[in-house]
Amino acid sequence: MTSPTPARPQDLAPELSVVVPMYDEQDVVELFVARLRPVLDDLGRTYEVLVVDDGSRDTTPALLEKARRDWAQLRVVRLRVNAGHQAALSAGLMRARGRWVASIDADLQDPPETLAAMLAAAEETSSDVVYGVRSDRSTDSFFKRGTARAYYRVMRRLVGGHVPADAGDFRLMSRATVDAINRLPEANRVLRLAIPALGFPSTTVGYVRAERAAGTTKYPLSKMLRLSVDSLTGFSVAPLRLATWFGLGGAAATALMLVFAFIAFLTDHTVPGWTSTFVAVAAVGAVQLLCLGLLGEYVGRLYTQLQGRPTYHIAYDSADDDS
Template structure:
């Protein structure tokens, strides 16, 4: 039976906090009166996390264990959990208990009552974080917002509830090194927020040291903005203007006899060639930016309802984008059929049995 709720928890060397997490999470989910599963993603832990998960799995049937072959990183572990989750609603939460699991019922109630696809857990009190972390986070989110126009909340991390339509949309994206705290807001699905106080880490050490935070920042910046590429364009045009002014200055200086032989031509040639190079680099940056956006493959829209699909008797709206084929055809499953059929205008490939006949 498909559960209504899935809770995805990425884990890396969490043997100290894992018993505390199970002690708080299991009674909470059992008391919610809804079917659920817990998807624990072991991100290549080197301690006893894997063994403890197997023990708890035998005692707790709703606990699923997904183990990655090697440490792939926090965001990759969450992505693996989203692919594995089966619930109609999916919650992502870290294992360190800084984000209290007791907020999950409020998130689910908000999604049901308001009919939204995403409910963000927003920290209204971050006094447990260091001053540097609070200030750097605020500055980073403002920078990303200015450069990419992505409406990500500065106090919302990876603690969120998502509908099945949202999870399917995320799983359909082909890009690597995804940063979900910006991808989810970029989808612009209807959303709501639930506030909570951020707590101290229950046990163990932080898995996000400064170097990993810097890498996450770089992935976020390059994954959601082409502004760094456009710096070359602006520099190119600015350099061209300066080159023109410099050439005018050399000509005026030469006419007034303030130059030595060969100085005017040398400065003019260097300035002109430099300006052309900067403009060319800027143009290349614009094309690379377009290729970069195309390679990300993010759909420009998601269909939430189609009257033709509803009238034909198909169950549920078509929220997941259709996979694009090499020839540009979109493959969909016809209502009542078990095999995919090609869209009009694209003939399906012959099957081996047809070739033999």
């Protein structure tokens, strides 16, 4: 009788997976590794660090391979092309094997040391999700703080109060939560809204948001606007109702204008005004274009969903080399 083949280390599910999306982060890779590794080693748990290289064009892939030689728990998944932060994060969640899965950015604005507090909070409260909440954002610019505050206020009002304020993509999730996320059909999902919508038991851990350790932000204004549009159209039908409200408002305004015009006719004050006509036509046209644009966003999401095209393509997974 032959003895069973011993399980290989890469076949054993670790207790913790840490998913880290990276895109052109050559300036911060070594700093991030030096900061994260001792934190995870001190946890006393088996773990893997799954870095998703989102089609970096600089030396990030080479630096990750160099770090992997000395860090057996480091796993690198490379996407063929840049797919975006949320898609890279989704790719990491799909391939993470841990009983607990944490997600964190590489810029060190979210401190890795908070992971220990998250694990403790999850086990003490029997929660499936622990959100990292930014209790102090003084290192962010005034514009960044203002837009973030407006974003969360709008999302909480439209989507629901279950969305934690000032909680980005720094969180800890149970395996059950990650499996539920991976079954979601949305193509352009926004995880900071999709995860609270699942309704799993959750808690929060506060932390002070630090300055970026090195490099420049990979989330400019254009990507922030895209995230806002995806958040609105993906989780609320409220924008669609704008057309109805604009229509009702226009009808009310038209009724008032008819009354005014009738009174002017009776009092012989019917002097034609080019300015009022121009403003009225321009206002109606702007409202119509806005409503058409909102409808187009929703139709576009439906079209993309029906196409069923993947949001990312895996080019390489270092775990395959270890098998």
